Each structure stands twice: as structure tokens, then as C-alpha cells.
Amino acid sequence: MSRRGVVVGTAVVLLAGAGVPAGAAPVGRAGGPVVGQAVVNEGRDVVVGTTHDVTFPVTVTGSGDPALTFVDVDLKGPNGGFYTTDAFCETATACTTRFTVDAHLAPGADDPVDLGNAQAGTWSVDALAGTGDGTSVFARDVGSFSLKRAARLTVNASPEPVTKGARFIVTGRLERADWDTYRYTGYEGRTVTLQFRPQDSSTYTTVATARTNGTGDLHIMVKAAKDGYWRWNFPGTTTTGAAKATGDYVDVRP
Structure with missing residues (x-):
């Protein structure tokens, strides 16, 4: 995790059987897991102020046989901005995890990890998807979004x-x-x-x-x-x- 980062919230990762969106270039190989694309905040900008955390969804479509069991999601931004988390399946078709970073100076905090002005701009999404048999595939830049100052x-x-x-x-x-x-x-x-x-x-x-x-x-x-x-x-x-x-x-x- 970088010293500065992005305020990120719920990441809803749709997995097995979800299919690949039209026009996407899926990453994977025949018989193995496939990652389609990532959509952040339902396609809207993520806008962050100075007093409240911001929560928003990250949705990654994909498939696997056997079913996908996890996805690691990385968010990468300007000037070293980076956050990562993993999502473990709660059902056969979906996994949920959470990114949380303060957008403000927390009471009593001496050196908070939070956003910096230089990190506003375009962020990208990488995803590592794996199945129950240990097979995995890494997909780079499967989505992007704008992180903006309010x-x-x-x-x-x-x-x-x-x-x-x-x-x-x-x-x-x-x-x-x-x-x-x-x-x-x-x-x-x-x-x-x-x-x-x-x-x-x-x-x-x-x-x-x-x-x-x-x-x-x-x-x-x-x-x-x-x-x-x-x-x-x-x-x-x-x-x-x-x-x-x-x-x-x-x-x-x-």
C-alpha cells in the first residue's frame, strides 16, 4: 500500500457464469478461468471530499470451470497510488470484499494513510482470478475510472x-x-x-x-x-x- 491512496468501498465481483460483456477482450485460456472487464462505480466518476469516506462498487465479470473461487483486485493511480484486496466467493456466482481508506484526517491520527492531491486523475484496475483447483489467470487494465477532488x-x-x-x-x-x-x-x-x-x-x-x-x-x-x-x-x-x-x-x- 502506498503512503497515499484512494478512497474505495465495496467491491462486488461477479464470477462463475457471469459471462463476458459485449466488446470486452477476455483474458484466460480454454478450460481455465477467464476475466472479462471491471466496471467501477457503475461507470460514474468517484468524487471525494475532505470529511467522509467514500464507498463504491467494483464489478469484475468472468467465468471458470470449475467455478471461480476468488479474485484479487488491484487499483492503480497516478504518482504511485495503489490499493489491493481479495474477494472470496460467498456463492457460486459472486464474491464481495471491501476497500477502505480515510478521505480525511481521523481524530487522534498522527500519520494517516489517505489521499494526496497528486493522485487525482485516471485509475486502472487489474484482476487475478482463480478457481477451486488452484488454476488462476491475471488480467491487467481490465477497467478504469476517474478519481476526482470534490x-x-x-x-x-x-x-x-x-x-x-x-x-x-x-x-x-x-x-x-x-x-x-x-x-x-x-x-x-x-x-x-x-x-x-x-x-x-x-x-x-x-x-x-x-x-x-x-x-x-x-x-x-x-x-x-x-x-x-x-x-x-x-x-x-x-x-x-x-x-x-x-x-x-x-x-x-x-
Whole structure:
């Protein structure tokens, strides 16, 4: 285990009789165990903050004759990120195990093993599958996933209420989790969209864009047209998750 690692949760490994997904390149040999592919978090990004552990599934498809009895799963990430565990079959078709790493500084911990900022990005999955007769096969890079630092956004529109046709200011702040300090810090130089939702609608529409300054702050002036909600929307990056601010209602008066 590296000094830094990934917050990983339940790994559900589907084994004997599961079959190989369409388009996958199975690894194995005739008459022996076969590994298909690994799917992490049901195909979604894994996004981690600073205060809670994160749990997510890792599913590996495969088959064996005799039935597979175990799978060792390795997760490999940037800058030496590595975690491993083994899954022993609870039934003839499935095994369950757990990866657990703190995403935050545990109370009383002097030197916790946790995430580091340099480990955000693309991770891959290796799997070693074995059968009851001792036969095994190792499959490298059978899956991948994005491990991202959590982001959060705030928004504030003022002054309010505002007269129709008048201009008002929408501010906000974009922050992301710092896995080295267990805090959220301003995210500099990111393009964020400003969105508006009329009071009688459920749909937000992008009306402008702005770029965060050195402390992650946002500032833009807009023209009041109708009652509704204003929010900032950040799409995320390869290392940072997406974030949306809770809409701030602005009362526009004649």
C-alpha cells in the first residue's frame, strides 16, 4: 500500500457464469478461468471530499470451470497510488470484499494513510482470478475510472429586490477539496457558467460565463428581467468533480 491512496468501498465481483460483456477482450485460456472487464462505480466518476469516506462498487465479470473461487483486485493511480484486496466467493456466482481508506484526517491520527492531491486523475484496475483447483489467470487494465477532488460553489445576487431593467451583481466562490490539508481551497482560473431559471420554470439556461480569480471568487453584473433563480455551474475537470450552486432567488419589481 502506498503512503497515499484512494478512497474505495465495496467491491462486488461477479464470477462463475457471469459471462463476458459485449466488446470486452477476455483474458484466460480454454478450460481455465477467464476475466472479462471491471466496471467501477457503475461507470460514474468517484468524487471525494475532505470529511467522509467514500464507498463504491467494483464489478469484475468472468467465468471458470470449475467455478471461480476468488479474485484479487488491484487499483492503480497516478504518482504511485495503489490499493489491493481479495474477494472470496460467498456463492457460486459472486464474491464481495471491501476497500477502505480515510478521505480525511481521523481524530487522534498522527500519520494517516489517505489521499494526496497528486493522485487525482485516471485509475486502472487489474484482476487475478482463480478457481477451486488452484488454476488462476491475471488480467491487467481490465477497467478504469476517474478519481476526482470534490468541488463546491456558492452564489449571491445583490441588491435584491431589484427594479426591472436595473443591473445587479452576482458573486460566488468555487472551491475544491485539498487532500493534502483536509480543507477546501479556492480554485483559480476556472471557467464557470452563470445560469438563470425563471420562477415559473424548472429549467436553468446559461446566460454568461466568468473565470475565477486567484482565490476562486466569481463576479459578474447582469440585467434584471424577471423573477427567478440564479446559480453558478462548474462542469468539472479531469481531476475535479462538477459542482452547482443552490439557486439564489431574485425578486424583480416593476
